[in-house]
Amino acid sequence: xxxxxxxxxxxxSTAEHxxxxxxxxxxxxxxxxxxxxxxxxxxxxGTDLFKRTAHGMELTPAGREFLFHAYDILNKxxxxxxxxxxxxxxxxxLNVAATYTVLGYFLPHHIDRxxxxxxxxxxxxFELTREAIEEGLLSNRYDxxxxxxxxxxxxxxxxxxxxxxxxxxxLPSKHPLLSRDHVGLKEIAEEPYIMLTVxxxxxxxxxxxxxxxxxxxxxxxTSSTEAVxxxxxxxxxxxxxxxxxxxxxxxEGKRIETIVPxxxxxxxxxxxxxRRNIEFTPAMKAFRDYFRHTFSLAPHxxxxxxx
Numbered sequence: 684x685x686x687x688x689x690x691x692x693x694x695x696s697t698a699e700h701x702x703x704x705x706x707x708x709x710x711x712x713x714x715x716x717x718x719x720x721x722x723x724x725x726x727x728x729g730t731d732l733f734k735r736t737a738h739g740m741e742l743t744p745a746g747r748e749f750l751f752h753a754y755d756i757l758n759k760x761x762x763x764x765x766x767x768x769x770x771x772x773x774x775x776x777l778n779v780a781a782t783y784t785v786l787g788y789f790l791p792h793h794i795d796r797x798x799x800x801x802x803x804x805x806x807x808x809f810e811l812t813r814e815a816i817e818e819g820l821l822s823n824r825y826d827x828x829x830x831x832x833x834x835x836x837x838x839x840x841x842x843x844x845x846x847x848x849x850x851x852x853x854l855p856s857k858h859p860l861l862s863r864d865h866v867g868l869k870e871i872a873e874e875p876y877i878m879l880t881v882x883x884x885x886x887x888x889x890x891x892x893x894x895x896x897x898x899x900x901x902x903x904x905t906s907s908t909e910a911v912x913x914x915x916x917x918x919x920x921x922x923x924x925x926x927x928x929x930x931x932x933x934x935e936g937k938r939i940e941t942i943v944p945x946x947x948x949x950x951x952x953x954x955x956x957x958r959r960n961i962e963f964t965p966a967m968k969a970f971r972d973y974f975r976h977t978f979s980l981a982p983h984x985x986x987x988x989x990x
Contacts (some may be wrong), residue, residue: 686724688760691748691753693720694732698750701940702739724749739863747936758824774803775966780816784882788927789846789907789953790829793901797973804966813883820958826967834883843971844954845978848925849943853911855918855925856938867946868897873919875902877911888923890947915939925951 696706697717707714723733742750778793781790784874786808794806810826817837819825832842852860852871860866868891876899878885885904893896902920905911911922916933923944931939955971957963965969 690720690724690931691756692719692723695738695750695753695757697740698742698753699720701741701931715980717831718906741856741938747932752900756981771772772803773801773965773969775964776805776807777827777966777970778807778809778825779970780811780828780829780830782813782816782882783810784831784908784928784951785829786810786954793974793977794981796977797970801969804969806970814830816956820956823958825853826957826964827970828956829934830956831882831951832954833949834887835956839959840956841959842954842956843975844952845974846927846953847950848927848953849950850923850925850948851857851929851941852938852944853915853922853924853929854884854942856940857915858918858921858940860921860942861940865945867944868892868895871921871923871944872897872899874900875922877902877914877922878904879906879908879911879922880904881906881908881925886926887949888950895946909934912939913937923948925954927951934952 693706693710693712693716696709697703700706700709703714703717703721706717710717713968721733727744729748730745732848733740734743766858790808794808797804799908809819811819813830813834816825816828816830817840818826821839831842835842836837852866854860860870863870878888878899878901888899902912903910905914908928909925911924912930913933914920914937915922916935916937926941929939929941933939957967957975
């Protein structure tokens with residue numbers, strides 16, 4: 684019996700959350716539906732995909748291998764659904780700047796879809812810091828930017844937020860904090876902390892820490908998200924990072940769990956930016972309209988002038 688896409692989605696959500704209850708909330712379905720789907724998958728594969736524990740659902744070695752294939756299947760389905768007949772003969776060149784995080788974890792999929800829709804439009808990408816992007820937009824070196832709008836404070840730029848990514852506490856599997864009902868910045872401050880520095884992450888972190896009497900006990904600072912992932916997964920510390928950069932496994936194949944802190948932690952907002960009052964070219968308009976359509980933003984909504 685071949686698995687269905689529905690079963691695979693349920694399996695992936697359970698693997699990522701580590702709990703059937705959380706997967707059910709994420710998918711807005713009943714826990715019994717997920718439990719049934721997983722049992723059907725285990726029957727079809729002839730092996731246990733999960734080990735049931737007091738902390739939730741842990742992948743077995745077979746389950747971990749199945750997860751890699753499941754991701755591949757869902758990505759292929761997503762690509763198939765994104766196939767379009769080119770919808771425009773729009774020609775020209777578009778210079779788009781992006782920050783490190785956006786370019787690594789958000790933009791590539793959308794650039795691929797834009798290339799299919801506008802095959803004659805040349806999109807040149809530039810990876811830069813926020814400060815360099817702002818200067819480049821104001822001097823007309825770049826037409827548009829895709830960046831963390833939550834970091835923007837320049838009044839000469841207009842921004843439009845596309846997606847808000849929740850920030851959560853990253854923990855290694857079986858960490859004691861996973862069994863607590865209440866985990867706030869006070870409890871997190873007692874743990875060694877791995878501080879990501881890229882895209883002003885450290886500055887953003889200190890903004891919400893500074894509103895409390897607590898401070899992170901920083902053990903290591905790094906510009907590498909993969910380094911944070913490995914350090915956390917191997918039990919060397921914890922971190923607060925966004926869902927956009929989260930993956931449930933480190934490069935060594937070790938599990939990373941997440942918790943929503945009880946203290947307020949702002950989301951990481953991703954969106955577009957351009958020089959205020961600039962006249963949009965057809966290429967710029969097509970780029971912005973694609974994202975507005977993809978993220979279901981009304982075309983008439985006014986753009987924000989701050990992050």
